[in-house]
Amino acid sequence: MTLQNPPVNSLSLDFLTEFCSALEKLEMDKSCRGVILTSGQPKVFSAGLDIMEMYGKSPERCGEFWRAVQEMWLKLYSSNMVIIAAINGSSPAGGCLMSMTCDYRIMADNPRYSIGLNETQLGIVAPFWFKETMVNTVGHRTTEIALQLGQLYSPTEALDIGLVDKLVPEDQIIATATQTMTKWLAVPDHARQITKSMMRKPTIDKLMSKREPDIQNFVSFITKDPIQKSLGLYLSMLKKRKS
Numbered sequence: 001m002t003l004q005n006p007p008v009n010s011l012s013l014d015f016l017t018e019f020c021s022a023l024e025k026l027e028m029d030k031s032c033r034g035v036i037l038t039s040g041q042p043k044v045f046s047a048g049l050d051i052m053e054m055y056g057k058s059p060e061r062c063g064e065f066w067r068a069v070q071e072m073w074l075k076l077y078s079s080n081m082v083i084i085a086a087i088n089g090s091s092p093a094g095g096c097l098m099s100m101t102c103d104y105r106i107m108a109d110n111p112r113y114s115i116g117l118n119e120t121q122l123g124i125v126a127p128f129w130f131k132e133t134m135v136n137t138v139g140h141r142t143t144e145i146a147l148q149l150g151q152l153y154s155p156t157e158a159l160d161i162g163l164v165d166k167l168v169p170e171d172q173i174i175a176t177a178t179q180t181m182t183k184w185l186a187v188p189d190h191a192r193q194i195t196k197s198m199m200r201k202p203t204i205d206k207l208m209s210k211r212e213p214d215i216q217n218f219v220s221f222i223t224k225d226p227i228q229k230s231l232g233l234y235l236s237m238l239k240k241r242k243s
């Protein structure tokens, strides 16, 4: 699957809805046992959640958006397929979350790229299921530091902490992902799927049992004046950086 939402594959409501529907089709297709997730945009895997969906929007719209974010996470994290992230660009925040739901992460070895959960840098807080996905990936202590600082890691640093599994030159990323997929698909599906579910079920069940309160929590948090102000400042910083 190639992410195509120019310019930076930000995860808008429309994009998330289309992504989930495409993933569901593959999930139901018994001939499809694995997916390589990559970006069709230069330099960026995904810029994370579309900040415009969280800025100046009505509570109803924010709720609809958050349900779509939850759905994307649930579909990816509980997929029966082998999902390999071929991270061919920067992957902050929601982009990092998306990568962490995959079974294996291969990143392009380019020091200009970065990956991590940088929410605190925007004045917002990574929800518990973002946090738990990271704990399940890199462990508790590393997550504690990463989340409080809103740390973005270079590919080499990300490899060091186990946030990605392999670095390769960018032009070899799909070939490496394909070789890796062959290895993963050599394992009998039922045994691998049950094992994957055993590892991830507690985190998935936790969100499933708290979906509505999590939406309420998001809406009440994101629509607060100081949070809106922080997002506004962050957006203008992003625009200014360009000029």
Ligand SMILES: CC/C=C\C/C=C\C/C=C\CC/C=C/CC(=O)SCCNC(=O)CCNC(=O)[C@H](O)C(C)(C)COP(=O)(O)OP(=O)(O)OC[C@H]1O[C@@H](n2cnc3c(N)ncnc32)[C@H](O)[C@@H]1OP(=O)(O)O
Pocket: 007, 008, 010, 043, 044, 046, 047, 048, 049, 050, 051, 052, 090, 092, 093, 094, 095, 118, 119, 122, 124, 125, 126, 127, 128, 217, 218, 221, 222, 238, 239, 242
């Ligand atoms: C008590 C409380 C308890 C619990 C909390 C409850 C609820 C939780 C609440 C909130 C949680 C919400 C979680 C959010 C997670 C996220 O994903 S937030 C998004 C974070 N993303 C970022 O910080 C990335 C920002 N972007 C960049 O760093 C760069 O753009 C990037 C490195 C990706 C690419 O750089 P470059 O190629 O140079 O591109 P530009 O920077 O020039 O960008 C091009 C245009 O795209 C716009 N843009 C970039 N990122 C986003 C984005 N995420 N959303 C919307 N738009 C984006 C950028 O402004 C440029 O626009 P322009 O062309 O200037 O119009």
